[in-house]
Amino acid sequence: MANQVLYGFQSLQNVYDTLVTEIDVRQVDTAIARSIAQHNEVMNGILSLFVQTTTEFKIIYRTLGTARLQPIDADGRALPVRGQAQYSRSFPIYRGAHAWGASYEARLQMTVRDLNDELERAFQADRNWLRDHLLSAIFTNVNYTFVDEKHGSLTIVPLANADTETYVKIGGASGPSTSQHFLGQAGGIADASNPYPTIRTLLKSYADNTGNVVALIPTNLRDDTENLANFHPPADPRIRAGVASDTLASEPNVQTPGEYIGYVDGVDVFEWQQMPDSRIVAVTTGGERPIAMRESEVAALRGFQAVAERADHPWWERQFRRMAGFGTWNRTGAVVMEIGDASYDIPTNYQAPIA
Amino acid sequence: MADIDLVTADRVNLVEDFGRQKSLVAASAITAGAPVYITSAGKFAHADGNGSGTTQPWGVALRTVAAGVAVTAVRVGVMDGWDLTALAFGDPVYMSDTVGRLGTTAGSTSVVIGRVVPATAVSLGTTPDKLIEVDVP
Numbered sequence: 001m002a003n004q005v006l007y008g009f010q011s012l013q014n015v016y017d018t019l020v021t022e023i024d025v026r027q028v029d030t031a032i033a034r035s036i037a038q039h040n041e042v043m044n045g046i047l048s049l050f051v052q053t054t055t056e057f058k059i060i061y062r063t064l065g066t067a068r069l070q071p072i073d074a075d076g077r078a079l080p081v082r083g084q085a086q087y088s089r090s091f092p093i094y095r096g097a098h099a100w101g102a103s104y105e106a107r108l109q110m111t112v113r114d115l116n117d118e119l120e121r122a123f124q125a126d127r128n129w130l131r132d133h134l135l136s137a138i139f140t141n142v143n144y145t146f147v148d149e150k151h152g153s154l155t156i157v158p159l160a161n162a163d164t165e166t167y168v169k170i171g172g173a174s175g176p177s178t179s180q181h182f183l184g185q186a187g188g189i190a191d192a193s194n195p196y197p198t199i200r201t202l203l204k205s206y207a208d209n210t211g212n213v214v215a216l217i218p219t220n221l222r223d224d225t226e227n228l229a230n231f232h233p234p235a236d237p238r239i240r241a242g243v244a245s246d247t248l249a250s251e252p253n254v255q256t257p258g259e260y261i262g263y264v265d266g267v268d269v270f271e272w273q274q275m276p277d278s279r280i281v282a283v284t285t286g287g288e289r290p291i292a293m294r295e296s297e298v299a300a301l302r303g304f305q306a307v308a309e310r311a312d313h314p315w316w317e318r319q320f321r322r323m324a325g326f327g328t329w330n331r332t333g334a335v336v337m338e339i340g341d342a343s344y345d346i347p348t349n350y351q352a353p354i355a
Numbered sequence: 356m357a358d359i360d361l362v363t364a365d366r367v368n369l370v371e372d373f374g375r376q377k378s379l380v381a382a383s384a385i386t387a388g389a390p391v392y393i394t395s396a397g398k399f400a401h402a403d404g405n406g407s408g409t410t411q412p413w414g415v416a417l418r419t420v421a422a423g424v425a426v427t428a429v430r431v432g433v434m435d436g437w438d439l440t441a442l443a444f445g446d447p448v449y450m451s452d453t454v455g456r457l458g459t460t461a462g463s464t465s466v467v468i469g470r471v472v473p474a475t476a477v478s479l480g481t482t483p484d485k486l487i488e489v490d491v492p
Contacts, residue, residue: 350479
C-alpha cells in the first residue's frame, strides 16, 4: 500500500522517484522540517479534544465551591465566602524515540519517495506512542506514583473514581460530593440499556464541562450503537431523505481521531478503531480538558523532533524523539464506560505507568 | 546443542553498530550470520566449536559470499535475522560445533558470541522482538 505524500513533500512530487542526493539538500531539509511541523500541528489538534498542554509538573486545580445567600435583615451584611475548592494535580513525563538507518550505499540509493515513507513511519510511531499514553491516562482508574528526576515522587490521580475528592454539580443546590467516572454495564448496547444518556447526564452535571458531548467508541460497539432507536447517522448528500424520515441536520465541528458515525441522545459518536474493545470514552467539547499533557519547560525539547544523526561509516542513522506525559487535570471532564461488564476494568496493557 | 537457523536464508541485519567491524577476503564460502575467524593467511573463514585452530571467532559475518570475495564481520553490535524463539531474553548465544553456525548451548569449546536482547519498537502489549547483541570475546 502506498504511503501518503507528507505535507512537506507535496512540492517534491515531480521528483518523487529521484535520488535524494540529486535534489538540492536545502529542499530536502525544508521538506523534512515542514512535514515535522505539520505533524506536530495535526497531533496537537487531535489531542486538543482531550488535553491541554502544560510545562508544569504540578498545578493547583481550582473548582467552584457552593454558596447560598446568607439571610440578613435591614442592618445585616454577609461574611466573605471562600468559594473555591482546590486540588493538586501532578503530571508525569516520559520519553520515546524512533530511528531509521541505512548503509552508505543504501543511503545513496534512497529516493525522495523512500525518504517520505521513512518519515511517515516515524510519524506513525509517534502517533501510536501518544495514543497509548493518552488512553492509559484516561483508562487508569487508580493513583500511581511517578518518580520525577527533578521533583521526586509525584502522585498521579485518575479521573474521578469515587475517592475522597468532591465536586460541585451544576445548580449547586446540595453540597459537593464524590463522583465515579469509571462506569460499567453488564448488558450490551440496546434501547433498554442505552449508555449514552447516562454518560451525557454525568458529564453535563459539572460546570467545568461545557459544549457538546462527544463519545469515542471502538469498532465492536459500532453496530449496536447504530441500531439504537434514537440513533441518527450523518446525512448522505447523495441520498434525498423521504418526508417521513428524520435527518441529522449538522455534524459536529470538532477535531477528533476516528470517524463520525452519528448522533444519539445528545451525544456525537465517533468510531476510533484504535480504541480497545468495549470501552466508551466521552468528553465535552468545551470547558476544562480532562487531561493535561506535560512537556518540557525547554521549548527545544517539545513536540516530535528530529534530533540527531549518527554516522559511523558505512552506517548512518537519524534519531527522532519526544518528551511528553499525560495526567488528569479535570477529574470530572471525561467518562469511561465498559460495556458487557458491570464492574469497570482497565483494558489490558493500559494500566499506567506504561513505557 | 541446537543450531540457530536464520529466518531468511543468507540474510542478517546490523541493527546497531558499535564501531567494531572488519572486512577481509573470504578464504572459503561464508554464510551470512556465521561466526568467522581469521586464518593464518589473514582471511575470514567459518569458525566452529570443535575444530582445530578454528575455535576462536573474530566476529559474525554480515553477508553470504563466495571464496575470494570481501566480507564484513561485526565483533560488537546488535544484529537481527535469526530464529530466536527457543531462547529467552538474556540467554547466551554460543558458537556451535557445526561449522559456521550459532547454537543454543556451548560447543566443545565454549564461546559466547552474544546474548538475546529485546527490540521494543512493537505495539503496546506485544512481546519485544528478539535480537542478538554480538560481543565476541
